[in-house]
Each structure stands twice: as C-alpha cells, then as structure tokens.
Amino acid sequence: MQTEPEAVHDRRALLGDAARLLVRAATPERRHLGIAIAWLMLAAGLEALGPLVGKFLIDHYLVPRQARLAEIGGLLAGALVAGMLASWLRYAQLIRLAGLAMRSVQRVREEVYGHVLQLPMAFFDRAITGQLVSRVTNDTEAVKTLYVQVLFVMLDSLIVLAGAGLAMLWLDWRLMLVVAMLAPAMALIVTLYQRLSGPAVARSRQLRSELNAQVAESIAGMPVLQASNAGERFEARFAQLNEAHYAARQQELRANAWLLRPMLDFLNTLLLALVIFVFDLRSAGAPLGAVEIGVLYAFMGYIARVTEPLTQITMQFSQLQQALVGAARVQTLLREAETPPHAAAGEVHAGGIRIDHLDFAYQPGHPVLQGIDIELAPGSFHGIVGHTGSGKTTLLSLLLRFYPAPPGRIRIDGTPLEAIGEDHFRDRVGLVPQEPFLLAATARENIAMGRPLDDAQVVAAARAAHAHGFISALEQGYDTQLGEGGARLSVGQKQLLAIARALAGRPRILFLDEATSHIDSDTEQVVQQALAALRGRVTVVAIAHRLSTVRDADRILVLNHGRIAELGRHEDLMAITGGIYRRLYELQQLEDE
Ligand SMILES: Nc1ncnc2c1ncn2[C@@H]1O[C@H](COP(=O)(O)OP(=O)(O)OP(=O)(O)O)[C@@H](O)[C@H]1O
DSSP states (O other), X not given: OOSSOGGGGOHHHHHHHHHHHHHHHHGGGHHHHHHHHHHHHHHHHHHHHHHHHHHHHIIIIITTTOOOHHHHHHHHHHHHHHHHHHHHHHHHHHHHHHHHHHHHHHHHHHHHHHHHHTSOHHHHHHOOHHHHXXXXXXXXXXXXXXXXXXXXXXXXXXXXXXXXXXXXXXXXXXXXXXXXXXXXXXXXXXXXXXXXXXXXXXXXXXXXXXXXXXXXXXXXXXXXXXXXXXXXXXXXXXXXXXXXXHHHHHHHHHHIIIIIHHHHHHHHHHHHHHHHHHHHHHHTTSOOOHHHHHXXXXXXXXXXXXXXXXXXXXXXXXXXXXXXXXXXXXHXXXXXXXXXXXXXXXXXXXXXXXXXXXXXXXXXXXXXXXXXXXXXXXXXXXXXXXXXXSSHHHHHHHXXXXXXOOTTSEEETTEEGGGBOHHHHHHHEXXXXXXXXXXXXXXXXXXXXXXXXXXXXXXXXXXXXXXXXXXXXSTTGGGOBOOGGGTTSOHHHHHHHHHHHHHHTOOSEEEEESTTTTSOHHHHHHHHHHHHXXXXXXXXXXXXXXXXXXXXXXXXXXXXXXXXXXXXXXXXXHXXXXXXXXXXXXHXXXXXX
C-alpha cells in the first residue's frame, strides 16, 4: 500500500479520483439526486423573485406615490409565500441529500471492506493495518462530505448564482458585467487558497492515518512494548507526529482566517461601491430617475445574493480539500487489483498433490524456491523441515494459493491448482497456521467460522482435534466467550481449537505451519494422535521446527536454500552421514537433554 497517494499534490488527479468516487457512490441514487436538483432549482427561482418584487413595488407604487394597499398587500403576501416555499424546499432537499450521503458512505464503506477482503496476500506484506483501518472507516466519510459540500452547498450556490445572474442580465446587462468582474477575483482567491492550504490538508490527513497506525501497532505489540520498556519512546514518537499534525492544521486554519472571509467581505463592499459609482456616473450628478431607483434596489439585493453563495463555495474549499484527499485515498485502495476470481470448475477429490519443476521468487532475481519436484500421494503425511529462510512457508503459501504459483506447476488430483474453483478449494483444503487466529467469539463460532455446521459436526471436529475435553470443561462449554484473540485459552489450547476449525470443513488436504511449535510435549502427542487418525483419509503436509512432530511422517522433505536437499522417512534421513536432517535432529536432541 502506498503510504500516501502519489497523486495527492496533483490537483487534476485528485479531482479525477474524487469525481470517480462520487459517481460510483451517486449512480445508485441518481433518481433521488435528480429530484433534489430539480427542487433546488425551483427554490432558487422563487428566491430570485424577491428583489424583482421589490423593484416592481418601487417602480409602480413607491416612486409614483400610489398607495394601492390591496395590490401592495397582495404582492407582499405573494413574495412572503414564495420565500417560505423556497426555504421549505431547500430544507426538505437538505434532508434528502443528507440521507443520500449517509447511504452512499454505507455503500462505499462496504465496498471498500469487501475489496480489502479480496486483495492478494502480497498486498498485506506492504499494508499497514492502522492506515488500512483509517481508509475503511475515516476516509470513506469523505464521500459524505463530497455530497454535502459539493452537491448541496456548491450546487445549491451555483443554482442561486445562476438565478440571480439571469435576473440581473434581464434588468441591466451592462451593470451585470460590472458584477461579473467579481468572478476572476474569486478564482484568484480560490487558487491562492488551494496553493496555501492544499498541501497542509493532505499532510494533516496523512499524519492522522499515521497516528492511527501507531496506536494500532502499539496495541497489537503491547507485550513486546512493555517488556522492552519502550513506552516513553513510543509516547515521544506519538507526540512528535501529533505536533506535526497540529502544525499542518494550523497552516490550514491560517489560510482560512486570512484569505477567505476577510477577502470575500472586502470584495462584497468593493462591488457595492462600484455599482453605486456606475449609477452616479450614469446619472451625471442628477437625481436618480424612478427606473434607476428600482434597478439599484434590485441590484443591491442580487449582489448580496451573489456574494453569499460565492462566500459559501469558497468557505467550503477547506472541507472540500480534505474530502478530495480522503476520496483519493479510497480510490487508490479501490484501484489495488483484487485476486483474480477462480471461476474455474476443477475439483479436489482424493487430495493427491504433484509439483513439477516449481520455481518461485517474490521479487525477480531473488529466487526463493528452485526446481521443486515431488508427488504426495492422497492420504499421505509429509513433513517439511529446513533452516530458517529455506522456503518452507513460501511452499505452503503457494500450495494454499496465497501467492500465484507459475501455472501448471502444481496439480491436485491432476487438475492445475489455478483451475480449481475458489469455494470448492477452500472447502477441501484446510490450514492450521503458526499463530492460531481466534475471534472474540464463542468456541463454537471459532470452530464453525460462519460455515453452516450443526452442533454434531462442531463437536466431532473438536473431538478429532482432541479439543473437546478442555472446551467442555469451560463454564459454558462450546458457548463460552473466548475473549479477544482467544485471550482466555493457553497457546496449546488455541492451537487445538485451530486444528478443530480446520477439520470441521472435512478437508481432503490439511496444511500445518509449525502448529506444534508453541505446545508442550504432552499436548504435542495429543496433536500427533489427532494427525495419525487422519492418515489415509486426509493428505497432511506439516512444516515442523520440532522434528518429533513429523518423525512418523511417510516422508520428510528437507528444504535448503529453496531446493529439496533430502527426502525420505526419518530412518532414511538419519542414515545420511553429515545430512542436514540428521544434524538438525541431533541438535534438537542435545537441546532437549
Ligand atoms: N512476502 C515476502 N516477500 C518477499 N520475500 C519474502 C516474503 N516472505 C518470505 N520472503 C523471503 O523468502 C525466503 C524464504 O522465506 P520463508 O518464510 O518461506 O522461509 P521459512 O523456511 O518458512 O522460514 P522460517 O522457518 O523462518 O519460517 C526468505 O529469504 C524470506 O526473506
């Protein structure tokens, strides 16, 4: 994951990203959006009538001194009703747009989360958890801001501007040109503002996500953090980030304080002075005629109406900046390519695995596996051992399709790995990882993992994994809440539960990644019994640091620098003088003694 979208400072890319996200969020809501815009236009039209009514009153009743009270009363009442109707319409559309914005955030957030779940494992090698969380929860809020700021404030203001502009054009086009001089001045202010605050906004957003990342990381690593007494250092680092965030926000606020409101107020005054000056020039010192008084009155009204939405638009730029950056970050994440769907229909039957001349590298030029050739018979038990960094986990990751293996190199029951349907593959292939990942849920939920399993299936899996005993002994048995990460279980118990989970899917192939490295010898024997009971039914491939776990394996595969260095039964490998396995085994025996 990029820590910051490369395009953050590139305004065009930023606008493009934001527009794409907005279109994506708005498409399902186009009907509501269309209705809201239509009503807003009507409201703006009604509001634009106000100064015209004023002009009419001045022209027809005030200047000629005609006190036709009934007509005046009717006109005023009409203007009042139109004004009230416009306010009510605007209020109703605000509510409609707010609802629309909430639904869009909800939809985009679900889409982003769903997308993250489909990303390839390689993405998570680069991803920083806190930043990712911040994208799914905070940055998706940008969609709401974009809606409310862009679609409501901006759009509404533009409609009001257009209404007032048309009315002024109709009243006196030359005077309208004077008012139009405001536009370039406005554009200048907005450009200046963006130059000043844009980088600050992007920076504050990035720093906020780094703050999140640090908090998430510290909580995840709390035991290490406390044991190494790193609290103060982490606090200092956090304070430094926080200070930088404060400075970025300050810079943003300063741009607001100096540029926006005061400049706009100044423009407003300047414009009024200009219009009055033009009238003064035109009348060449003579008192204003009746028509001019009405027009002047209407113009003064429209200038107020024009400057207010312009002020609104400019004032929104700060929030808009933030929303644009947020939206760009969400778009960057959405652009990450998902794992191509395995729509294939191939199936796993007996669970036999064949690997032919398999080479693999995470980065080109740095091979991790080279020329792996092996056939694992259905129902067999294979151990994988080797020094740290020899490629054991990588081989397992390829067999599990976490990383794409070169096509055709790995086959299951004769079918290329990539030609097996995803759901079917995950059903038939189980994994017990090194770190048992437990949800903050009950024992039952942890075994079922959302699969539609009945009680009997859950208990059968637990029995097969020798986990039934300790689960039954918990105060509420299978319904006991296990706490976050299974906090109330021992590491060995968590591992047994993870094995039960893998077995509950009734897999044909089971991979274990150092599943016994954290458990004591007694528990290890229990796990070994569980694995032995699977023989002949399930193909088991177990990476083992502790060699006793795979001593009884049909064959043990010794990896060395990404190649198969030795292959055979325990006895065969022990017979190789100076062999890697024999040395590893003797070393472990010495340690045990
Ligand atoms: N996601 C990755 N991206 C890049 N390189 C990686 C990645 N994972 C592992 N490697 C590199 O590949 C090599 C093999 O790593 P692998 O994890 O497969 O070894 P291992 O035998 O399982 O080691 P260990 O016993 O320590 O778990 C190492 O040099 C490692 O640095």
